[in-house]
Amino acid sequence: MIISYNWLNSFFKERLPKAEELADKLTLQAFENEKPFKDGDDFVMEVGVTPDRAGDAACHFGIARECSYILDYKLEDVNINIKEDSKNKIDKYLSVVVKDAEACPRYTARVLTGIKIQESPDWIKQRLKICGISPINNVVDITNYVMLELGQPLHAFDYEKLSEDKKIVVDFSKQKEQISLLGGNKIDVYKDTLLIKDNKFPLAIAGIKGGKRAEIGEKTKAIVLESANFNHALISKTTRKIKLKTDSSFIFEHEIDTELTLKAIDRASHLLQELYGAKVLEGVIDIYPNKFKNPRIRLDLEYVNRLLGLEIKKTEVKKILNKLDFKIIKEHDQYLFVEPPTYRRDITIEENIIEEIGRIYGYDKIKAKEYIGGIPFNRNFNVFWQNEFKNNLKELGFTEVYNYSFISGEEKKIFKLEKLIEIENPLNVNSEYLRDSLIPQIANNIKYNLKYYKDINIYEIGKVFKKENEELKFAGATSKQGYLYLKGILEEVLNDVFITDIEYIPNKKNNQFWHKGKSAILKINQKEVGVIGHLSSYVLDKLELKIDPVFFELDFSLIQKYSSERNEYRPISNHPAAIRDLSVIIPFNEPSGLVLEEIYNTDLNLIQDIELFDIYENSNKKSLSFHIIFQSQDRVLSKEELNDLQNKIISNLEKHPEWEVKK
Amino acid sequence: MEDIFQLMGFSIIEGPDIEDEWHNFDALNFPENHPAREMQDTFFIKQKNKEILPNIEKLVLRTHTSNLQTRYMEKNNPPLKIIAPGRVYRSEATDASHEVCFYQIEGLLVDKNVSVANLKFTLEKFLQDFFKFSVKVRLRPSFFPFVEPGFEVDMTCTICEGKGCSFCSQSGWIEILGAGMVHPNVLKNCGLNPNNWTGFAFGISIDRLAMMKYKIDDIRWFHKGDLRFLKQF
Numbered sequence A: 001m002i003i004s005y006n007w008l009n010s011f012f013k014e015r016l017p018k019a020e021e022l023a024d025k026l027t028l029q030a031f032e033n034e035k036p037f038k039d040g041d042d043f044v045m046e047v048g049v050t051p052d053r054a055g056d057a058a059c060h061f062g063i064a065r066e067c068s069y070i071l072d073y074k075l076e077d078v079n080i081n082i083k084e085d086s087k088n089k090i091d092k093y094l095s096v097v098v099k100d101a102e103a104c105p106r107y108t109a110r111v112l113t114g115i116k117i118q119e120s121p122d123w124i125k126q127r128l129k130i131c132g133i134s135p136i137n138n139v140v141d142i143t144n145y146v147m148l149e150l151g152q153p154l155h156a157f158d159y160e161k162l163s164e165d166k167k168i169v170v171d172f173s174k175q176k177e178q179i180s181l182l183g184g185n186k187i188d189v190y191k192d193t194l195l196i197k198d199n200k201f202p203l204a205i206a207g208i209k210g211g212k213r214a215e216i217g218e219k220t221k222a223i224v225l226e227s228a229n230f231n232h233a234l235i236s237k238t239t240r241k242i243k244l245k246t247d248s249s250f251i252f253e254h255e256i257d258t259e260l261t262l263k264a265i266d267r268a269s270h271l272l273q274e275l276y277g278a279k280v281l282e283g284v285i286d287i288y289p290n291k292f293k294n295p296r297i298r299l300d301l302e303y304v305n306r307l308l309g310l311e312i313k314k315t316e317v318k319k320i321l322n323k324l325d326f327k328i329i330k331e332h333d334q335y336l337f338v339e340p341p342t343y344r345r346d347i348t349i350e351e352n353i354i355e356e357i358g359r360i361y362g363y364d365k366i367k368a369k370e371y372i373g374g375i376p377f378n379r380n381f382n383v384f385w386q387n388e389f390k391n392n393l394k395e396l397g398f399t400e401v402y403n404y405s406f407i408s409g410e411e412k413k414i415f416k417l418e419k420l421i422e423i424e425n426p427l428n429v430n431s432e433y434l435r436d437s438l439i440p441q442i443a444n445n446i447k448y449n450l451k452y453y454k455d456i457n458i459y460e461i462g463k464v465f466k467k468e469n470e471e472l473k474f475a476g477a478t479s480k481q482g483y484l485y486l487k488g489i490l491e492e493v494l495n496d497v498f499i500t501d502i503e504y505i506p507n508k509k510n511n512q513f514w515h516k517g518k519s520a521i522l523k524i525n526q527k528e529v530g531v532i533g534h535l536s537s538y539v540l541d542k543l544e545l546k547i548d549p550v551f552f553e554l555d556f557s558l559i560q561k562y563s564s565e566r567n568e569y570r571p572i573s574n575h576p577a578a579i580r581d582l583s584v585i586i587p588f589n590e591p592s593g594l595v596l597e598e599i600y601n602t603d604l605n606l607i608q609d610i611e612l613f614d615i616y617e618n619s620n621k622k623s624l625s626f627h628i629i630f631q632s633q634d635r636v637l638s639k640e641e642l643n644d645l646q647n648k649i650i651s652n653l654e655k656h657p658e659w660e661v662k663k
Numbered sequence B: 001m002e003d004i005f006q007l008m009g010f011s012i013i014e015g016p017d018i019e020d021e022w023h024n025f026d027a028l029n030f031p032e033n034h035p036a037r038e039m040q041d042t043f044f045i046k047q048k049n050k051e052i053l054p055n056i057e058k059l060v061l062r063t064h065t066s067n068l069q070t071r072y073m074e075k076n077n078p079p080l081k082i083i084a085p086g087r088v089y090r091s092e093a094t095d096a097s098h099e100v101c102f103y104q105i106e107g108l109l110v111d112k113n114v115s116v117a118n119l120k121f122t123l124e125k126f127l128q129d130f131f132k133f134s135v136k137v138r139l140r141p142s143f144f145p146f147v148e149p150g151f152e153v154d155m156t157c158t159i160c161e162g163k164g165c166s167f168c169s170q171s172g173w174i175e176i177l178g179a180g181m182v183h184p185n186v187l188k189n190c191g192l193n194p195n196n197w198t199g200f201a202f203g204i205s206i207d208r209l210a211m212m213k214y215k216i217d218d219i220r221w222f223h224k225g226d227l228r229f230l231k232q233f
Helices: A005-008 A019-031 A060-071 A124-128 A138-150 A232-242 A247-252 A260-274 A301-308 A313-321 A350-361 A381-395 A409-414 A441-451 A483-498 A537-543 A554-564 A593-601 A641-655 B004-006 B035-039 B065-074 B117-133 B184-189 B206-212 B217-224
Strands: A002-004 A037-038 A043-048 A084-089 A095-098 A106-113 A156-160 A166-171 A176-181 A186-189 A194-197 A202-205 A224-228 A277-280 A286-287 A297-300 A327-332 A333-339 A457-465 A471-477 A504-506 A512-523 A527-535 A550-555 A576-586 A607-617 A621-631 B019-020 B059-061 B080-089 B101-111 B135-144 B147-156 B175-184 B200-207
Touching: A002 A005, A002 A124, A005 A019, A005 A043, A005 A060, A005 B206, A019 A043, A019 A060, A019 B135, A060 A138, A095 A106, A095 A286, A106 A260, A124 A138, A124 B200, A138 A156, A138 A247, A138 A260, A156 A202, A156 A260, A156 B135, A166 A224, A186 A202, A186 A232, A194 A232, A224 A260, A224 A576, A232 A247, A260 A277, A297 A301, A297 A350, A301 A313, A301 A350, A301 B117, A313 A327, A313 A333, A350 B135, A350 B147, A381 A457, A381 A471, A381 A483, A381 A554, A409 A441, A409 A537, A441 A457, A441 A471, A441 A537, A441 A550, A471 A483, A471 A554, A483 A504, A483 A527, A483 A550, A512 A554, A527 A554, A537 B035, A550 A554, A576 A593, A576 A641, A593 A607, A593 A621, A621 A641, A621 B135, B004 B080, B004 B101, B004 B117, B019 B101, B035 B175, B065 B080, B065 B101, B065 B184, B101 B117, B101 B206, B101 B217, B117 B135, B117 B147, B117 B175, B117 B200, B117 B206, B135 B175, B175 B184, B200 B206, B206 B217
Parallel strands: A084 A277, A095 A166
Antiparallel strands: A002 A043, A037 A043, A106 A224, A106 A277, A106 A286, A156 A224, A166 A194, A176 A186, A194 A202, A297 A333, A327 A333, A457 A471, A471 A550, A504 A512, A512 A527, A527 A550, A576 A621, A607 A621, B019 B059, B080 B101, B101 B200, B135 B147, B147 B175, B175 B200
């Protein structure tokens, strides 16, 4: 809300503190302010009036009221004196019917004659311009001026342009119709839009904008001034439906004081009379069937102090309430029965009043106090395991990345993703969908960082979004180190949380972006948890990636399920171990893991460890060389036993027709 | 940050990124058809026949972690002492201090006779542990539909330690988070009796705090995936 410092000053006999000082005081006890800046001989203040207070404080008088509370200054009210033309009573010239009192709780109208359309004086034009409103002519300018001053939007119609009946009707539109607005635009309104009309034509969209029909023009000699109160929820809904927001509608979207309606119309009439000699017909049409009843709220003084953590005395509380125009209806022990002023429609419960007391008394007086209570604490294991993994990966030289939850339509196409959750109002093409895999962004991270680094090792643990639920995935990649390196890293972090039953099977599924021949499905404890491998050449091509990184993506919640800190001590054998070497030649695309498994299964007790220490590959075969370490817990293994074991291993391996053991 | 709060006895809870309008707005006392609902720019999920769905079925990307307050309070009785970290989404143009996707930590303490003084203590303690100097906290009036009274919380400027500098526009204070006493309607919406319980709640933007602690100048670094930045930490 833009406020003119000089205008604010005009409500006080005393001089206000300097603009900057005033802004600071308001920030601490009322609303946040930007630093005021100079504009000619005035200062512009940008006051952040919060949505709960826009009904009473989004105007100069409202902010002046706040200043009067904070500074203890006396607020000078505006002049609303009018000399009415007793020869002409308004009822002979105008009648108004309001069809729905809920939509329009109060409607006031005055008729003014002897109007001469001219430019407004400089001081009015200046005040309008500072607040961002363009001056148009004296009549329209006064309606805008009073809106900025008191926070009540007004409208003026050319009296002579009304249909002969001179009857104004406030009613909903009966069907879809088109209205020509001030300024030339035509707009469609629908059923359930509240209109101001005469018995022939629509005159205005209530609370939002005036129509061209009864526009104030150069030749206007008599006007109808309208000052009305409209249902804020209705105005809110309507502005969204017809897609039109104005200064007027902004105010009406909040609940405004119905007492303000009459005050504002008299203020506008006073100004038009005093400045331009307009004649004001006797009487005001005032349709106000259901007078607003102020709520009565019980204030518990002990609760006030308990909630704030203060010890304010009753006399001090009463002083503050009086200053703020809150009426104390009744008093009983620690209870006060309080009636807020009609312009504070935001005060409905005790806590609203407590906030008023707290901020005026001063929050700086609250001293921090520790809360002592025995509330049981529960460790969150999701967070714990994630941190375990992250620390381990950090030690292994991997960098964590965070990517957006969004994915663009283009990425969806490249990675052939289907059934993604779509965003109805994306900010741009990059936020059209929610990701269901971390891989596309990891791939982009690699591509982006290749500008600066060659050796990129990254991972992310993040949420992905499937139609049925949200899942936590763990994905990563290495740009340069290769498949075996990445496999090693994964096994290292999994072993760190005591997951040892890890299996790899060739990925034969038609998996969107994985390379069918060069990727494997990873299983933990016989459950599928994810994939490790290369991306398809189609994707690499589309991404214009010159290198072929290796990626993995696993389901983190499954991993977490099998993670444990439990470790059992395994007795260490005192007997010496023996090592035998073995080389096997297998087809190129046969997983090496199968050979390992076959060897292990020969004798689970006596084979302590197998190390694959060399691989030699050509186009259709690969040769794997192993150190096999034999050891027993209870005896030294004899040469015959070792030879026996070796032969058993070889015969098991040779059961596979395509495998050849190098002899 | 999670560690500091855990040491103060706050349990960590988590929740979904995709939230329904009831939990994200209505339960938190945001009125229908009110500008307060538009205080935050919301991303809506595309759904069939959205107009006829009730709010509890209309989906949005959560705009704050405050939705975790109601989710937790619906299923758990006080006393409660929780923090809820998570990603939040705002549909606004990005610049050095604004992002579409960032992290918040929501804090909630509900018990008998909780006061603003307790809130002040918790925030001061957290900020002191986090920034490792004697931070002071200042409360100013503000408005959020789910708290009353509502506050903006300023802390002593980390750069000049309160003396005044260009970072804090010479005031010595930096605005750091929003907080308040839980609104009775929110308690009611979770099936609790506001006459028996009071509580405070606060929401901290993790990105903002990290930017202040490590003197990072642009919030967009956090999601860029640029190793030149990431390798520094």
